[in-house]
Amino acid sequence: MRYYTPLRYPGGKGKLAPFIRQVFVDNDLCDGIYVEPYAGGAGIALELVMMGYAKEVWLNDVDPAIHAFWHSALNDTQSLIEMVQNVPLTIDEWQKQREIYMSPGRKKRLTLAFATLFLNRTNRSGILGGGVIGGLDQTGKWLIDARFNRDGLCERLQRIEDHKHHIQLTNLDAEDFIKATKFPKRSLVYLDPPYFKKAQRLYRNHYAEADHARIAQLVQQKLKTHWVVSYDDAPEIAKLYKERRKIRYALSYSAQTKRSGGELMFFSDGLDYPKTNNPALFNRRV
Ligand SMILES: C[S@@+](CC[C@H](N)C(=O)[O-])C[C@H]1O[C@@H](n2cnc3c(N)ncnc32)[C@H](O)[C@@H]1O
Numbered sequence: 001m002r003y004y005t006p007l008r009y010p011g012g013k014g015k016l017a018p019f020i021r022q023v024f025v026d027n028d029l030c031d032g033i034y035v036e037p038y039a040g041g042a043g044i045a046l047e048l049v050m051m052g053y054a055k056e057v058w059l060n061d062v063d064p065a066i067h068a069f070w071h072s073a074l075n076d077t078q079s080l081i082e083m084v085q086n087v088p089l090t091i092d093e094w095q096k097q098r099e100i101y102m103s104p105g106r107k108k109r110l111t112l113a114f115a116t117l118f119l120n121r122t123n124r125s126g127i128l129g130g131g132v133i134g135g136l137d138q139t140g141k142w143l144i145d146a147r148f149n150r151d152g153l154c155e156r157l158q159r160i161e162d163h164k165h166h167i168q169l170t171n172l173d174a175e176d177f178i179k180a181t182k183f184p185k186r187s188l189v190y191l192d193p194p195y196f197k198k199a200q201r202l203y204r205n206h207y208a209e210a211d212h213a214r215i216a217q218l219v220q221q222k223l224k225t226h227w228v229v230s231y232d233d234a235p236e237i238a239k240l241y242k243e244r245r246k247i248r249y250a251l252s253y254s255a256q257t258k259r260s261g262g263e264l265m266f267f268s269d270g271l272d273y274p275k276t277n278n279p280a281l282f283n284r285r286v
Pocket of ligand 1: 013040041063066175206
């Protein structure tokens with residue numbers, strides 16, 4: 001069972017989970033805390049807590065829609081499950097959910113949470129502001145329901161409720177989150193910030209170059225626990241982390257078309273990591 005998260009995510013890092021699990025074991029972090037300041041689909045976090053590697057996972061995301069989804073998944077699970085079971089998978093419904101996502105106004109959190117999940121599962125590559133699978137005329141090879149497996153989604157939601165006492169959630173800017181959080185000694189922070197190059201197209205929240213530089217400084221100078229950072233491969237980013245050990249690898253992802261994205265991963269000093277040249281292909285069972 002590899003996919004614990006109900007969210008498909010552009011650039012989702014679920015396939016790095018076996019690698020991060022190994023990092024957890026090799027550094028004697030089992031039963032410690034795993035933290036994602038840029039949680040998104042949180043695929044690795046759910047795997048670590050559901051497989052019993054992490055005692056707790058702390059998720060943070062600044063995007064109100066992503067936060068609403070996780071909040072309802074944790075605190076209003078049965079309502080979300082009921083909505084997943086009953087929602088019509090039609091273009092009319094898609095238009096309705098898109099309208100909610102685009103201008104949530106003062107709608108209930110559960111309403112925004114469901115719109116987020118619905119669009120994530122019915123849009124191409126899970127891009128929330130993007131187009132519907134199969135197009136508005138529904139003539140494509142794959143149609144609106146191609147990724148909306150009701151039973152599978154409900155199982156994943158149920159599993160989240162089952163583990164909710166081990167999952168903490170916040171809705172802060174990552175920088176504020178890092179500054180405000182006291183990390184226990186046995187913890188690992190995995191930072192997966194918005195991409196340097198493609199961010200604007202994929203996500204609603206993105207960083208300018210100065211933001212990446214500020215985060216790099218904060219992480220390397222102030223974060224007093226183990227950490228891992230991943231990015232798309234860009235010389236500007238390599239320069240920001242030039243003093244740290246790194247791996248350069250290929251993560252294939254699907255954003256409109258299947259491609260292979262070059263990625264960089266950096267490690268805090270003293271953190272052991274498996275000697276592999278591609279964490280995305282690492283598959284050792286630990
Ligand atoms: C690259 S994605 C993370 C993907 C995630 N690792 C996964 O596997 O699904 C970046 C996430 O960071 C969030 N984000 C963007 N800017 C942020 C900020 N300043 N503070 C916190 N979260 C932010 C976005 O909403 C998005 O969910």
